[in-house]
Amino acid sequence: MDAIVTYFSTIPSSHRSLILVGGITFFWLIENAFPLFNFTYKKWHHAGINIFMTFTTILVNFCLAFILLKAADWTIANNFGILQWLPEMSLWLYALVGLLLLDLIGAYLVHLVEHKTKFLWRFHLIHHTDTWIDITTANRHHPGESVIRFAFTAIGVLIIGSPMWLVFLYQTLSVVATQFNHANISLPKKVDTFLSYFIVSPDMHKVHHHYVLPYTDSNYGNIFSIWDRLFGTFMTLPKSDIIYGIDTHLNPEEHNELKNLLKIPFKKAALKENQ
Numbered sequence: 001m002d003a004i005v006t007y008f009s010t011i012p013s014s015h016r017s018l019i020l021v022g023g024i025t026f027f028w029l030i031e032n033a034f035p036l037f038n039f040t041y042k043k044w045h046h047a048g049i050n051i052f053m054t055f056t057t058i059l060v061n062f063c064l065a066f067i068l069l070k071a072a073d074w075t076i077a078n079n080f081g082i083l084q085w086l087p088e089m090s091l092w093l094y095a096l097v098g099l100l101l102l103d104l105i106g107a108y109l110v111h112l113v114e115h116k117t118k119f120l121w122r123f124h125l126i127h128h129t130d131t132w133i134d135i136t137t138a139n140r141h142h143p144g145e146s147v148i149r150f151a152f153t154a155i156g157v158l159i160i161g162s163p164m165w166l167v168f169l170y171q172t173l174s175v176v177a178t179q180f181n182h183a184n185i186s187l188p189k190k191v192d193t194f195l196s197y198f199i200v201s202p203d204m205h206k207v208h209h210h211y212v213l214p215y216t217d218s219n220y221g222n223i224f225s226i227w228d229r230l231f232g233t234f235m236t237l238p239k240s241d242i243i244y245g246i247d248t249h250l251n252p253e254e255h256n257e258l259k260n261l262l263k264i265p266f267k268k269a270a271l272k273e274n275q
Contacts, residue, residue, distance in 0.1 A: 001091045005188070008172070009165040013062075016172065020058075023176055027135040027183040036186040036239065039132045049258045050136035053126075057139050060146040067150075071157045072164040081161015095169070098162050100224060102170040105156030107222035110149050112233070115217050120148060122265035128216065129255035129264070131245040133209050134184040138175075144265055177223040181205035186239065200225050207237045211245040 074080045082096055114124035123145040130137045141149070157167055181200045195201040200221045208219040218235035221228045228234040249255050254264070 004095075004169070005165050008168040011168050011172075017169075019172055020054075020132060020175055023179040024138075027185070028181050031134055031184040034185060036184050039134070039184070041132050045087055046130075046132055046134075046256070047136045049256070049261065050130070050140040053141055053143075054139035056085050056143045058256070060143060061150060064147075064150050064154075067154050068157055068167055069164055071154050072162055072167055075158060075161040076163055079161075081159060084161040089219045094168060098160060098166045099170055099173065100226070101160045102153070102162060102167070103174070103221070103223045104227055105159065106149070106153040106170070107174065108220050108227040108231075110152035111220040111222070113122065113152075114148065115220070120145075122267075123148060125246065125249070126248040126261050126264055128209065129249045129261065130209075131250070131255060132184075133182055133192070133206065133244050135179055137177040137181060139180040142262065142265060163259065173223055181222075196225050197229075197246050198225060199223060200228075203239060204228075204234075204236075206239065206242055207235055208238055209242070209244050211243045211250070212247050216246065248249075 049096045075084065082101060083094065086097070089097075106116050111124075114120040123142045126142040126145070127137070130140055153167075156162070162170075163253070175199060181202050182205065183202065185202055187195070187202060189203075192203045196204045200219070200223065204219050204221075204225060207215050210216060215235055215237055218233050219228050220233055225234070243254065254260055
C-alpha cells in the first residue's frame with residue numbers, strides 16, 4: 001500500500017493520460033470483437049463527438065486542478081474532514097473508506113442532484129441523448145457539466161478530508177470504472193450480477209441509459225454499487241428491453257450533431273417532462 005501511496009502522490013500527467021487512452025483503446029477493441037449490441041451507425045462520427053467532449057472534460061479538470069490540490073492540502077494541514085476525525089486505522093482501510101466517500105459525493109450524489117434539479121439536468125441531459133452507448137460515451141459530458149462535477153468533487157475533498165494521493169487514486173479508478181460500465185460489452189449474466197453487488201457492472205449501468213423513467217432515474221453510481229442499493233435507487237432491466245437515449249431528444253439532429261448538443265442546456269426543451 002505504501003508503494004501505491006507514493007505512486008499516486010506524484011503520478012505524472014502523462015501516466016494519467018495513458019490510463020485514459022489505454023482504457024479507451026482496450027475496451028474499444030473488446031467491444032468491436034464481442035459487442036453487446038450491433039449498432040448501425042457512423043461509428044467515427046459518433047466517436048468524434050464524444051471524444052471532443054472528452055477533451056473538454058480533460059481541459060476543465062486540468063485548468064481547475066489547483067483547486068483540488070489546495071483543498072486537499074488545507075484539510076491535511078488543518079486536520080479537517082471525516083478521514084481526519086476517524087480513529088487510526090490501517091492504510092488499506094483508510095483508502096477504502098476514502099474511496100467510498102469520494103464516490104458517494106463525487107459520483108453518486110452529484111449524479112442524483114443533476115437528475116433532480118432542472119437547471120443541472122439541462123447539462124447532464126447531453127450524456128443521456130446518446131443512442132449508441134459505447135466506450136466513447138463514458139466522458140460525453142457538456143463542458144458545463146464537467147464544471148459541476150468538478151465542484152462536487154472539490155466539496156467532497158473538503159468534507160472527507162482527503163489527501164491528494166487518494167484523490168488521484170479515486171480519479172484513476174473512476175475513469176476505468178466509467179469506461180468499463182459504458183463499454184458496449186456483455187458479461188455472462190451470473191458474472192455481471194455478482195459484480196453488481198460490489199461495483200457498477202455494465203448491465204447495471206446500461207439500465208440507467210434506458211430512454212424512459214423510472215429507469216433513467218436509477219443506478220446513479222460509478223465505481224461502487226453500494227450507494228444505489230443503500231438508498232433504494234437500484235433497478236434491473238433485461239438487456240433485450242433496453243433502448244438507449246432519452247425520450248425528449250430522440251431526433252438524430254438533436255443527439256448526433258455537436259453544435260446542437262452544446263446548445264441544448266440553454267433551450268427550454270431540455271427540461272424533463274416530469275419536472
